[in-house]
Amino acid sequence: xxxxxxxxxxxxxxxxxxxxxxxxxVLGAVLKRPALVVSGRRSVLVVAALLVTAAIGLIASFLxxxxxxxxxxxxxxxxxxxxxxxxxxxxxxxxSLLYWGMMLAIFSSLAVVLYRxxxxxxxxxxxxxxxxxxxxxxxxxxxxxxxxxxxxxVPVDGQGLNPLLQDPGMLVHPPMLLMGYxxxxxxxxxxxxxLVTGQLDSRWLRAIRRWTLAAWCIQTxxxxxxxxxxxxxLGWGGYWGWDPVENAALLPWLTATAxxxxxxxxERRGTLKxxxxxxxxxxxxxxxxxxxxxxxxxxxxxxxxxxxxIGPYFLGFLALALVVSIGLFVYRLPRLRPxxxxxxxxSREGSFxxxxxxxxxxxxxxxxxxIFPILSSVVRGQTMTVGTAxxxxxxxxxxxxxxxxxxxxPLLAWRRASRESLVRNFRWPALVAAVVAVALPILGMRSxxxxxxxxxxxxxxATIFFEVWRGTSVRHRHGESYPxxxxxxxxxxxxxxxxxxxxxxxxxxxxGVIGSQFFQSQRDGLVERGQSLTINGYTLTYQxxxxxxxxxxxxxxxxxxxxxxxAVIEDIYPGERIFPGFEDQPTSIVSITDHGLTDLYVFLAGxxxxxxxxxxxxxxxxxxxxxxxxxxxxxxGIFCWWPLRRxxxxxxxxxxxxxxxxxxxx
Amino acid sequence: MRLxxxxxxxxxxxxxxxxLLIGVVWLVTAISAAQPKSxxxxxxEVARQIQxxxxxxxxxxxxxxxxxxxxxxxIRQQLAEGRSEQQVLAYFSDVYGSDIxxxxxxxxxxxxxxxxxxxxxxxGIVAIVTLAREWQRQARVASAGNGDGVxxxxxxxxxxxxxxxxxxxxxxxxxxxxxGLPLGGREDS
Numbered sequence: 053x054x055x056x057x058x059x060x061x062x063x064x065x066x067x068x069x070x071x072x073x074x075x076x077x078v079l080g081a082v083l084k085r086p087a088l089v090v091s092g093r094r095s096v097l098v099v100a101a102l103l104v105t106a107a108i109g110l111i112a113s114f115l116x117x118x119x120x121x122x123x124x125x126x127x128x129x130x131x132x133x134x135x136x137x138x139x140x141x142x143x144x145x146x147x148s149l150l151y152w153g154m155m156l157a158i159f160s161s162l163a164v165v166l167y168r169x170x171x172x173x174x175x176x177x178x179x180x181x182x183x184x185x186x187x188x189x190x191x192x193x194x195x196x197x198x199x200x201x202x203x204x205x206v207p208v209d210g211q212g213l214n215p216l217l218q219d220p221g222m223l224v225h226p227p228m229l230l231m232g233y234x235x236x237x238x239x240x241x242x243x244x245x246x247l248v249t250g251q252l253d254s255r256w257l258r259a260i261r262r263w264t265l266a267a268w269c270i271q272t273x274x275x276x277x278x279x280x281x282x283x284x285x286l287g288w289g290g291y292w293g294w295d296p297v298e299n300a301a302l303l304p305w306l307t308a309t310a311x312x313x314x315x316x317x318x319e320r321r322g323t324l325k326x327x328x329x330x331x332x333x334x335x336x337x338x339x340x341x342x343x344x345x346x347x348x349x350x351x352x353x354x355x356x357x358x359x360x361x362i363g364p365y366f367l368g369f370l371a372l373a374l375v376v377s378i379g380l381f382v383y384r385l386p387r388l389r390p391x392x393x394x395x396x397x398x399s400r401e402g403s404f405x406x407x408x409x410x411x412x413x414x415x416x417x418x419x420x421x422x423i424f425p426i427l428s429s430v431v432r433g434q435t436m437t438v439g440t441a442x443x444x445x446x447x448x449x450x451x452x453x454x455x456x457x458x459x460x461x462p463l464l465a466w467r468r469a470s471r472e473s474l475v476r477n478f479r480w481p482a483l484v485a486a487v488v489a490v491a492l493p494i495l496g497m498r499s500x501x502x503x504x505x506x507x508x509x510x511x512x513x514a515t516i517f518f519e520v521w522r523g524t525s526v527r528h529r530h531g532e533s534y535p536x537x538x539x540x541x542x543x544x545x546x547x548x549x550x551x552x553x554x555x556x557x558x559x560x561x562x563x564g565v566i567g568s569q570f571f572q573s574q575r576d577g578l579v580e581r582g583q584s585l586t587i588n589g590y591t592l593t594y595q596x597x598x599x600x601x602x603x604x605x606x607x608x609x610x611x612x613x614x615x616x617x618x619a620v621i622e623d624i625y626p627g628e629r630i631f632p633g634f635e636d637q638p639t640s641i642v643s644i645t646d647h648g649l650t651d652l653y654v655f656l657a658g659x660x661x662x663x664x665x666x667x668x669x670x671x672x673x674x675x676x677x678x679x680x681x682x683x684x685x686x687x688x689g690i691f692c693w694w695p696l697r698r699x700x701x702x703x704x705x706x707x708x709x710x711x712x713x714x715x716x717x718x
Numbered sequence: 719m720r721l722x723x724x725x726x727x728x729x730x731x732x733x734x735x736x737x738l739l740i741g742v743v744w745l746v747t748a749i750s751a752a753q754p755k756s757x758x759x760x761x762x763e764v765a766r767q768i769q770x771x772x773x774x775x776x777x778x779x780x781x782x783x784x785x786x787x788x789x790x791x792x793i794r795q796q797l798a799e800g801r802s803e804q805q806v807l808a809y810f811s812d813v814y815g816s817d818i819x820x821x822x823x824x825x826x827x828x829x830x831x832x833x834x835x836x837x838x839x840x841x842g843i844v845a846i847v848t849l850a851r852e853w854q855r856q857a858r859v860a861s862a863g864n865g866d867g868v869x870x871x872x873x874x875x876x877x878x879x880x881x882x883x884x885x886x887x888x889x890x891x892x893x894x895x896x897x898g899l900p901l902g903g904r905e906d907s
Contacts, residue, residue, distance in 0.1 A: 288780035323853070402850070409842045417835035424831045432827055436817060437769050439777055446835050486736045493747040500744055530894065574762055574779070576787055640782070657782055668782065 056121045059109025060200035063150070066102040066157070067190040069095045073183045081176035089176045093164045096179055099186060100157035107154045110199055111141050120206040123147060123199040129212035131604040131632045139223050140213045145347065145362070146199035148230060153189040156234050160186065163238050163263075170259045177245035178238075185237050188369050197362050212633040219639070221281030225274060229301055232271030233339040236304060239264050239311075240336035243329055247380040252325060252387055257315050262693055264312060269689040271305050276682040287640040287655035289574060289670035291678060294443040299422045300342030303415050307335040310411035317404050320466065326388045327408070333377045338415075340370045345422075399468050403461030410454040417446045444569070452508055455562055458555050459512025462548075463519060480518055485511035502570040509559045509566075516552045516559075546692055553688025560681030567649075567674025574671075576657070580664045588671045590652055591615045592624075597662050606630040609641070610656050610665045621647075626656040626667065651675045761794045764803050768793075768810050769818045 073095040080088030110123070114137050119125040127140045127147070142151040160182040167175065193199075216222065239260050246256040278298065283291040292298060311331040317324050344366035421438045428436045463477040489507040497503055520541070527537035542549045577585040584593035595611040609627035613620050626643040643654040653670040755763075765779035770786045778786045778793075789810075796806045811819055877885065 287782045288776065290780060293776065293780060405846050405850075409839070409846060413835065413839045413842060416838050420834055421831065428828065436828065438831065439767070439769065441767060442831065446832070450839075482733075483736070486740060489740045490743050493743050498747065498750070500748060503744070503747070572762075573758060575758060576790060655782060657787060658784065666787070668787075 054118055054120070054202075055109045055112040055116070056118060056200045056202065057109075059106040059113070060198070062102045062106040062109065063190070063198070063200065064194055066099050066106065066153075067187065067194055069099045069102065070183050070187045070190055073099065074180050074187065077176040077179045077183070081173075081180075092176060092179050096157070096160045096164050096183065099183070100154075100161040103150070103154040103157045107141070107150055110147060110150060111138055114138060114140055117210070119208070119210050120202050121199075122201045122203050125203060125207050125210045127210070127213050129210040129633060132213060132218070133603070135223070136213060136218050140217075142227055142230075143213050143217050144199075146193070146197050148226065149189060149193050149197060149362075150199055151227060152230050152234060153186060153193060155231050156182070156186050156189065156237060159235060159238060163241075167259060171251055171255050173249045173251060174242065174245040174256060174259075177248045178241045181241035181244045182237060185241075188365075192362055192365050196365060212631060215629070215631040215634045215637050215639045216285070218631060219281065219285055221277055221284065225277040225281050228270060228277055229274035232267065232274045232301075233304065233342065235263075235267035235270055236308065236332075236336045236339050239267070239332045243332045244377070244380065247329070247384050250384060250387060252329075252384065254318055254322065257318060257328065261315070261319075264308070264315075265689060265693040268305075268308055268312060269686060269693060271301075271308065272682070272686055272689060275301060275305060276679075276686070279682075280679065283675070284642055284644065285639065287642050287657075287668070289572065289653050289655070289668070289672060290568070291675070294418075294421075294440045296422045297342075297346050299418050299443075300338075300345045303342065303419055304335045304338040306411050306415040306418070307331050307338060310408045310415075311335060313404050313407050313411075317401050321401060323401070326385070329381065329388070331408075331412075333381070337370065337373055337377065338419075340366060340373060344370055400461060400464045400466045403457055403464050406457045407454065407461060410450055410457060414447050414450045414454070417450065418443065421446070448569075451562065452505055455512050455559060456508050458558070459508075459515040462552070462555075463515055477518075478515070481511050481514035484514040499570050502566055505566040506563065509563050513556060513559050516556055520549070520552065542691075546694060550688045550690075550692030550694075553691055554685045555688075557681045557684030557686070557688055560677045560684060562681070564674045564677030564679075564681060567677065568672045571673045572670060575669050576666070577669070578664055578666045581662065585667070585669065587669050589616055590669075590671070592654065592667070592669060594665055595623075597659055597665065604632040607641075608638075608656075608659070610659060610667070612643075612654065612667075614645075614652065624652075624654055626654045628656060646676055649674050649676050757794065757797060760797050760803065761790060764793045764797070764806050765790050767807060767819060771814055771818060 073092045075092075076088045076095065077092035080086065080090075080092055113121050113124050114128055115134065117124070117128070117130060117137075123144060123146050124140075127144045128137045132140070140147070142148045160179070163178065163182065164175075167178070170178075242256045242260050246252055278301065279291040282293065308331075311328060314324050314328050314331060318328050344363055347363050347366060421442050424438055425436050428434055459481065460478075465473060485507045488510040489503060492503045492506060493500075520538070523541045524534060524537045527541060528534055532540060573588050575585065575587045579585055579592075579594040581594055581596060584591050586592075592612045592614055595613060597608065597610045599606065599608050601607070607627060607629050609625040612624050612626070614622050614624055622645060624643040624645060625641070627641040628638040629641060630638045640655060643652075645652045651670075651672040653672050655668045655670075656665060657668050658666040762779055765786075766777050768778040768789065770776045770778050770781035770783060770789075772783055772785045773781045776786075778789045780786075793806055796809065797803070801809075807819060
């Protein structure tokens, strides 16, 4: 008996319980038998427990180096440290599928426990949809791509893990991204349940509001980690390459962000039901599309190590989900009438519509660019590549427009904004933007695109600061000290000010992107020992190279001194690591040092013994702002999501308001 | 405070002046920016437009491979010899085939890649404007028809000074109670 046998049995039983959960929930809902519905819910918990067991079985097989298991033999070796050995669990396709199935089951259990008070009619259908997705994954896991297949001949040692994956960033990035994908299953399930039962008012939206925020945070983390990893490991001086797989991860994030905004209109004004439903269905379908794209290898990408033969299964599932979604949608269309009307385009609603238009516009352009090579090869029989230029030229201006709308939107009144309020709210931010637009060119900035970008960022940031200042000063006039007024303002309107934090984060990120896009400098050079290379005032002098092998991992580090204005400011050690079994695939150690807000990014491209080295040097201005902004976005998201402690109205009037003041003067 | 007063005046002098100032500064910048770029910048610009032939989905500017490094050297040399960016791109397209160029040409079938996003965006704008108009029309019809249980407002709806004051005070109290603020703050508008 191996741990893998335990895992295989658990995985098989999980499939049985998944089917039972579906059958029992559907029957319970249709025949109106509450007992069956409850039984269906409980079996979700059983599925989760079984899949956790399966995952433990797989991790245990890794830790005891059970090379009789094909998956373990292909993804680990004796030389690897224990943490990478354990993390290799999701380093390959079968394991990541199991991880995916497990996370979905855990999320489903959470949903079952958390949403006991959600509209009772919805829940059996929510469980059904979640378990249908789980069922699909488990069928693939059990019958097509199982991590528990055993080898007849047991190898002495394993093949090891792809060296690119042996990195702290890689330890966290894939599971986060997969978790982000998966967490959209629940909103999808609620949307389908609302369509099936015809309960199409805003209750299902309110039920999942905080969940969608959490899902957004997880996905944002996954994307940021991916960018961070690319920047620190791949050695091309950038953090986002518009690679098809990166795009696939960005797409659901874009539509989800649009969804988070447009639901606010539905909750407030009762309009846009059809749109919100389509957005959430689309988000989930795009998440599945992303997985399909990575696994099928249909488009050339730097993630090519993930290619496999399960692509068609995902395509089939995608088609099925698409047909079911559209079918239900068309069936329920007559019931999706708005409850309220729309008053004016110059209003908060109007700005949300513009936000949605831009976000879905970016999503469409990105999707179009990603699939266009397939289209081209089908229609014209001609392969082609769509490079970064396309995305920069199409998505860049759209993102700028988005940041502009982001500044305008929150300051517009709901329903209709008056001219006076427009002037009052926007004259100072507009003035700030004008100062930036005039000052930057005078200070010597030559690219007008960059100037326009910075001015728009300044405008939107100013609207946020202006708004916070105004709220604080109103409270201050009511007798609170400024710090207290600020903290009360933030904590009493978490959603609103959390949103502002996210916006501020995105603005910082945009400033970083503009800085590194327009003002990056790059230089390649072959330097002999003692020679130096100069770029933007930084002089790098080659001092020699060291080669150390620890735990079978060979680490080569070149030594450079960096000097500026004649004085040595630091020593840097760009290099590479060579893992056993992957001698032809060294992973690079990029040297990134921060000088003010500018990164000095040095990549060791090659070396000839100790005599000479080839390096690529990038000067990346403002890139630290990308990470700072990303972090701020994440914090803002968490701030929005954080549970709200509500003070009941009764207690409020007793404790905070002296009785004599409450009498009404009309 | 005086700047405040000026800005409040219903005048267009200041905004128009600011826009003009920005226009002048940008025009001057655009003209002066026409000075030549450095060889490094031009090399990078051309390298960004060429696909690295030995990698997956990376441009010659981005790829850390030796092949890309050699190609960058070729670009640099050709530019230094006085060829234009277009000539260098044409050279690579001749040697490696037109697939190697990153930016899709803006002609024939491939021009669809540029046209579609623009078309979709325009369609979105048209859809939003049409929808907004339709909703506004429905809103007018609904309010004119005295339906939806909304009481029709007749007669003089202008508030007297006292009524307005009372309403403001009530509103302020409700907001203050909502916000957990102490009452009796300074009167302000």
